[in-house]
Amino acid sequence: xxxxxxxxxxxxxxxxxxxxxxxxxxxxxxxxxxxxxxxxxxxxxxxxxxxxxxxxxxxxxxxxxxxxxxxxxxxxxxxxxxxxxxxxxxxxxxxxxxxxxxxxxxxxxxxxxxxxxxxxxxxxxxxxxxxxxxxxxxxxxxxxxxxxxxxxxxxxxxxxxxxxxxxxxxxxxxxxxxxxxxxxxxxxxxxxxxxxxxxxxxxxxxxxxxxxxxxxxxxxxxxxxxxxxxxxx
Amino acid sequence: xxxxxxxxxxxxxxxxxxxxxxxxxxxxxxxxxxxxxxxxxxxxxxxxxxxxxxxxxxxxxxxxxxxxxxxxxxxxxxxxxxxxxxxxxxxxxxxxxxxxxxxxxxxxxxxxxxxxxxxxxxxxxxxxxxxxxxxxxxxxxxxxxxxxxxxxxxxxxxxxxxxxxxxxxxxxxxxxxxxxxxxxxxxxxxxxxxxxxxxxxxxxxxxxxxxxxxxxxxxxxxxxxxxxxxxxx
DNA sequence: CGCTGGCTTGAGGGGCATCAAAGACCGTGG
DNA sequence: CCACGGTCTTTGATGCCCCTCAAGCCAGCG
Numbered sequence: 001x002x003x004x005x006x007x008x009x010x011x012x013x014x015x016x017x018x019x020x021x022x023x024x025x026x027x028x029x030x031x032x033x034x035x036x037x038x039x040x041x042x043x044x045x046x047x048x049x050x051x052x053x054x055x056x057x058x059x060x061x062x063x064x065x066x067x068x069x070x071x072x073x074x075x076x077x078x079x080x081x082x083x084x085x086x087x088x089x090x091x092x093x094x095x096x097x098x099x100x101x102x103x104x105x106x107x108x109x110x111x112x113x114x115x116x117x118x119x120x121x122x123x124x125x126x127x128x129x130x131x132x133x134x135x136x137x138x139x140x141x142x143x144x145x146x147x148x149x150x151x152x153x154x155x156x157x158x159x160x161x162x163x164x165x166x167x168x169x170x171x172x173x174x175x176x177x178x179x180x181x182x183x184x185x186x187x188x189x190x191x192x193x194x195x196x197x198x199x200x201x202x203x204x205x206x207x208x209x210x211x212x213x214x215x216x217x218x219x220x221x222x223x224x225x226x227x228x229x230x231x232x233x
Numbered sequence: 234x235x236x237x238x239x240x241x242x243x244x245x246x247x248x249x250x251x252x253x254x255x256x257x258x259x260x261x262x263x264x265x266x267x268x269x270x271x272x273x274x275x276x277x278x279x280x281x282x283x284x285x286x287x288x289x290x291x292x293x294x295x296x297x298x299x300x301x302x303x304x305x306x307x308x309x310x311x312x313x314x315x316x317x318x319x320x321x322x323x324x325x326x327x328x329x330x331x332x333x334x335x336x337x338x339x340x341x342x343x344x345x346x347x348x349x350x351x352x353x354x355x356x357x358x359x360x361x362x363x364x365x366x367x368x369x370x371x372x373x374x375x376x377x378x379x380x381x382x383x384x385x386x387x388x389x390x391x392x393x394x395x396x397x398x399x400x401x402x403x404x405x406x407x408x409x410x411x412x413x414x415x416x417x418x419x420x421x422x423x424x425x426x427x428x429x430x431x432x433x434x435x436x437x438x439x440x441x442x443x444x445x446x447x448x449x450x451x452x453x454x455x456x457x458x459x460x461x462x463x464x465x466x
Numbered sequence: 467c468g469c470t471g472g473c474t475t476g477a478g479g480g481g482c483a484t485c486a487a488a489g490a491c492c493g494t495g496g
Numbered sequence: 497c498c499a500c501g502g503t504c505t506t507t508g509a510t511g512c513c514c515c516t517c518a519a520g521c522c523a524g525c526g
Contacts, residue, residue, distance in 0.1 A: 069465060075377040125358065133321055136372060146380040146425065147308045195474095233300065384481075429483075433507080470524085471522105475518105487507085488505105489504105489505080489506070495501105496500090
């Protein structure tokens with residue numbers, strides 16, 4: 001029986017990433033072909049249209065998945081945080097450009113090798129299926145936001161989402177403030193708005209004393225009012 | 234070895250639906266718990282929020298998957314055609330309301346049973362994973378449309394999509410017209426527009442002699458111009 | 467200190483929603 | 497046969513929400 005690789009034993013996302021579905025001794029096969037890589041803020045990890053050669057787990061940092069149009073309009077279709085999985089094991093080509101929004105650590109596998117491992121590890125495949133289903137559900141929820149919500153509803157909902165995401169990684173009780181992981185401009189690209197509209201909506205929330213804002217730091221003062229502005233659904 | 238169930242042998246989507254991943258003799262286990270059901274236009278197959286009890290293959294007809302807001306705003310997040318799969322084998326609750334947009338035939342499985350079969354049939358699970366990945370990619374493509382495209386681009390793109398979908402089921406060469414599977418109002422709910430805007434954009438395309446329109450029938454007269462209006466991306 | 471990137475604020479216009487009404491299509495029943 | 501109601505669609509008039517363009521503010525950093 002192989003030993004738990006040291007790199008994995010000390011991995012910050014050992015129990016959170018896809019690999020959590022593998023026993024310690026199963027991990028070695030994956031680990032044998034993995035390599036760690038640190039990417040810097042702004043660096044593109046994968047270009048849409050390129051050959052797909054890798055999959056990866058996010059160990060730390062934030063990445064965006066985005067599509068864009070020839071004239072430059074961009075839509076962020078997903079944000080990836082620590083523990084999230086990047087890449088499509090079956091696709092020949094990359095469909096979405098993945099860019100680091102902060103410095104980030106990745107645990108990278110060659111795609112072909114990952115696909116091979118998938119064959120022999122049904123638990124890993126099951127985990128991947130569940131995660132893909134979750135991503136699909138999230139994407140569909142965002143479709144409602146993009147298609148039917150007003151700018152005010154979008155921004156209020158986004159703040160609630162981010163609040164939920166950080167408090168999930170922090171255990172219950174910690175209902176203080178948090179820092180937005182991305183800039184105003186990127187929020188605009190998530191919500192299908194312009195940076196000016198995002199900014200105006202945020203100052204409106206600040207003026208209404210619903211949130212306290214300073215740069216990227218956020219404190220929700222009146223969660224109920226914020227939820228009301230998000231509109232439910 | 235079990236015999237290929239007669240119902241499956243004559244099934245219109247035998248080679249197209251998820252079951253295509255199963256050998257004839259593996260099909261019996263699935264078939265044993267399946268039942269056919271015909272639903273009529275307008276009938277709701279599954280309500281968001283209800284307990285999830287079924288999965289199904291669409292044998293014929295068109296369904297919509299939609300989310301909505303308390304005030305009634307609706308967003309269609311997916312259209313299901315013959316061969317498509319409906320339901321989430323793992324979810325306890327239904328997340329999206331599924332409604333028949335035409336009379337439709339379904340091949341329905343109890344969710345719990347389907348989940349059990351999944352355990353023993355890796356090829357079936359692999360097929361489901363691939364389809365889920367495809368759905369995710371489609372959803373993300375629509376996010377670009379919803380967030381960043383103009384009304385004119387949305388409608389032009391939609392017509393191209395529908396054209397591609399019907400010609401896919403028809404073999405190559407058949408580049409004539411086709412019928413839209415859904416109403417103007419439903420197109421609006423897919424694209425995040427109002428019915429009036431959809432109508433106006435379509436008459437604009439007709440006036441420009443790019444398409445010929447009569448009710449739901451569509452003939453694309455100038456595919457290049459239509460693609461130009463869709464904006465690429 | 468000037469430069470750069472991110473954020474805010476203002477003024478103005480356009481795209482799409484909203485409101486309103488009339489036309490097209492269709493099955494139903496008189 | 498045709499009047500009738502229902503649903504879907506088209507077309508018009510109006511207004512608002514958000515984009516666009518433009519300027520200025522702030523913090524970090526060479």
